[in-house]
Amino acid sequence: MRISRRSAAVATLALTVALVAGACTKKNDSTDAGAAGTTAAATTAGSEPAGSGTESAGGGTGDKIKIAFVPKLQGSPYFEAMNTGAEKAVEALGDVEWLYQGPTQADAAAQSQIVRSFIQQKVDVLVVAPNDPDSMAPLMKEAQDAGIKVMTADTDAPNSVREVFVNQATAQGIGDTTAKTLLDAMGGKGKWAIVSCGETAENLNSWIDAEKAYVTANYPDAELVDVVYSGEDQAKGTQMSIDLMNANPDLTGLIGQCTTSAVGVAQAVKDAGKIGQIFTVGVGTPLSMKPYLEDGSSSGSILWDVEQLGYLTVWAGQQLAQGKELAATNDVSETLPAVKWDAASKMLLLGDPTVFTTENVDQYNY
Numbered sequence: 001m002r003i004s005r006r007s008a009a010v011a012t013l014a015l016t017v018a019l020v021a022g023a024c025t026k027k028n029d030s031t032d033a034g035a036a037g038t039t040a041a042a043t044t045a046g047s048e049p050a051g052s053g054t055e056s057a058g059g060g061t062g063d064k065i066k067i068a069f070v071p072k073l074q075g076s077p078y079f080e081a082m083n084t085g086a087e088k089a090v091e092a093l094g095d096v097e098w099l100y101q102g103p104t105q106a107d108a109a110a111q112s113q114i115v116r117s118f119i120q121q122k123v124d125v126l127v128v129a130p131n132d133p134d135s136m137a138p139l140m141k142e143a144q145d146a147g148i149k150v151m152t153a154d155t156d157a158p159n160s161v162r163e164v165f166v167n168q169a170t171a172q173g174i175g176d177t178t179a180k181t182l183l184d185a186m187g188g189k190g191k192w193a194i195v196s197c198g199e200t201a202e203n204l205n206s207w208i209d210a211e212k213a214y215v216t217a218n219y220p221d222a223e224l225v226d227v228v229y230s231g232e233d234q235a236k237g238t239q240m241s242i243d244l245m246n247a248n249p250d251l252t253g254l255i256g257q258c259t260t261s262a263v264g265v266a267q268a269v270k271d272a273g274k275i276g277q278i279f280t281v282g283v284g285t286p287l288s289m290k291p292y293l294e295d296g297s298s299s300g301s302i303l304w305d306v307e308q309l310g311y312l313t314v315w316a317g318q319q320l321a322q323g324k325e326l327a328a329t330n331d332v333s334e335t336l337p338a339v340k341w342d343a344a345s346k347m348l349l350l351g352d353p354t355v356f357t358t359e360n361v362d363q364y365n366y
Contacts, residue, residue: 064097067125067317068118074102078259081366085310106232108132125149125317132200133157149320153313155203168304169353175210185279185299189221192253195261199229237264256282266292286364301356
């Protein structure tokens with residue numbers, strides 16, 4: 001059936017992409033290892049596929065499993081690194097076609113249009129990192145009703161029909177690590193604020209809740225003065241940080257809650273000439289944070305191996321499409337030998353967060 005729908009899928013995608021543009025190696029022990037194959041195509045919005053093969057999103061590849069991933073924002077270093085890891089999984093697994101397309105702005109409506117296009121193509125597995133989990137949930141149900149397996153990765157939609165959530169780390173693990181890194185830099189006391197991104201992003205909000213709880217329990221002399229939201233706009237994150245400093249002259253700490261605001265808060269402190277007076281910590285990619293770690297405008301960047309997150313997402317999609325049950329501990333690859341699966345929450349956990357500093361930042365190339 002996949003081959004007979006190919007021409008219709010191409011036409012449907014072309015129309016939908018035009019509308020969007022106008023509007024804005026191992027497997028589980030219970031499985032057999034797939035032979036290495038040709039890298040699948042990754043379709044981008046309004047650009048050539050990044051680091052992929054020559055086929056478009058509508059072009060089928062025989063009986064390969066079509067896994068489509070819709071990130072919050074295409075073009076960000078974070079999701080591009082995730083895509084790179086996914087392409088490595090495609091090469092290793094061999095029976096997968098990876099389709100990668102997201103909105104050019106972190107906009108829930110634009111993301112929904114792309115999801116609809118993949119539903120119309122009748123991909124085998126749909127993976128979403130939703131900007132707005134609640135508004136995305138009905139579309140995920142629509143995909144399921146069309147016979148498509150549904151997953152989330154990086155960002156969850158807990159009130160949806162998703163069958164697997166590929167989680168980078170627990171909310172408590174990320175929140176506790178981020179808060180501790182900042183408050184230790186602040187000397188355990190003082191006023192701090194958070195510059196987050198999407199106001200409805202489930203993962204960011206869960207980290208913020210964990211940070212608040214951790215600071216309250218462990219740093220009685222610290223006061224959270226505000227939480228603001230900059231979308232995925234780095235310049236806006238910088239400006240909001242400056243506004244927070246102006247409104248709170250005794251502010252001594254800032255958290256950049258996502259990869260764009262992580263850079264934004266550090267840049268604001270640097271521009272204000274307040275390195276060593278106001279401390280920042282961000283959830284940022286190593287390459288983007290390296291200059292700020294080196295000049296002291298950032299005291300640490302908390303993240304995880306994003307390429308491995310992309311790899312794990314493809315592997316999980318393959319297992320789901322093939323109807324294979326996940327084990328409590330899964331041998332995914334040589335570098336992911338013990339990935340935990342929680343059946344109750346349907347969560348596949350990459351592992352613990354990593355703190356990037358000047359000592360280890362050069363070990364990562366994304």
